[in-house]
Structures are given as C-alpha cells and as structure tokens.
C-alpha cells in the first residue's frame with residue numbers, strides 16, 4: 001500500500017499541469033524555512049521555481065550551521081533573510097541550546113514547513129516537536145538504500161546499477177522518515193562518485209520543487 005502511495009504520487013507529480021491556472025491561483029503559499037550546510041543548489045532550484053511563478057511558496061528564512069556556506073551567500077544574493085546558527089560542540093547534531101535558538105528563529109519568521117536542503121546534522125526533539133510532520137529532507141539515494149553520508153559514493157562502491165533521490169518526512173532516525181517521492185537515475189559503467197552525484201542532483205532539482213508544489217496544492 002505504501003509503495004502504491006509513492007507510485008500514485010509519482011503519477012500525480014508527472015501529470016501535465018493545467019495551463020489555465022497558475023500556482024498562485026491554485027495553491028496556498030507555503031511559508032518555508034530552509035536549512036542547509038553546503039553549496040545550496042537545492043535551495044536555488046526551489047527559489048528559481050518560486051521566481052518563475054511555478055511554486056506558490058515564500059522563503060521566510062535560510063539558516064546554515066556553516067558560516068561561509070554557499071547557501072547563505074546564494075540566499076543573501078536573492079534578498080532572502082539568511083542566518084548563521086552557531087552549532088555548538090557536537091559534530092553530528094546541534095547543541096540543545098542551538099536547536100532551541102533554531103526553533104525560535106523559524107517560529108519568529110512565521111515558518112510552517114522546514115525544508116532540509118543539504119543540512120548535515122541530525123534533527124532532535126525540540127525541532128521535531130515544534131514542527132510535527134512539517135520537516136522534509138532530500139536524500140541522494142533511493143532510500144532505504146544507502147542512508148547516511150555520501151550515498152552516491154556508497155552506491156558506486158556497492159556496484160549498484162541504479163540510484164536516485166528521495167524526498168521524505170524527517171523523524172528522529174537517520175534518513176528513516178516516511179517517503180514522499182523518489183526519482184531514479186542509472187549508475188553507468190565508469191561512473192565516479194562525483195559523476196553519479198551530478199546526475200542525481202539534476203533529479204533533485206526537479207523533484208524537490210515538484211514535491212513542494214504538491215504540498216502547496218493540498
């Protein structure tokens with residue numbers, strides 16, 4: 001049944017959009033808070049869809065745990081509020097005080113959906129409880145295959161013949177939350193981790209805005 005839901009969502013996402021309705025007339029704008037630790041290409045894809053009028057959403061704030069992350073400069077360049085959040089002493093999660101500050105930042109910004117776009121820390125109770133079933137992530141594999149770090153390298157090392165990306169709700173586990181949608185890519189002979197990641201990212205940049213568009217229409 002669960003697989004059926006995913007397939008149905010795929011069909012819905014792939015269905016041609018009715019040309020007489022724009023996203024802004026069909027949907028309630030989503031109020032997004034975007035969290036990222038890296039270069040921010042998924043943020044850019046979402047921002048491009050909003051700018052093109054194909055996604056009814058409003059980016060209220062972009063937050064990074066890395067002071068010089070590309071995602072922060074991209075966000076500032078587009079006039080979005082962008083904040084560095086000092087993560088504290090842990091490597092894989094925020095210090096509890098930092099996570100509370102993050103919750104406060106997101107709530108004060110009026111965020112309703114928390115969008116992880118290359119965020120490299122586990123999400124803990126304060127954030128999960130403040131945004132129940134309102135935190136989503138994009139992961140560069142066909143979950144449940146290859147959770148964790150550098151999934152593209154894991155796929156190449158394992159000799160996988162296909163990989164892809166998954167958008168899922170975030171829970172307390174590592175890449176374990178309920179799957180919303182997936183997109184598949186082939187792993188080609190001669191692929192390096194970098195070439196496979198590049199192919200996966202093309203699909204990420206298509207799939208993440210598509211999923212948000214679907215959520216905006218619900």
Ligand code: GRF
Pocket residue numbers: 036037038039040041042043117118119138139140165201204
């Ligand atoms: C993406 O591959 C995403 O799936 C993973 O981290 C990467 C972030 O890339 N969670 P970018 O910063 O959006 O370019």
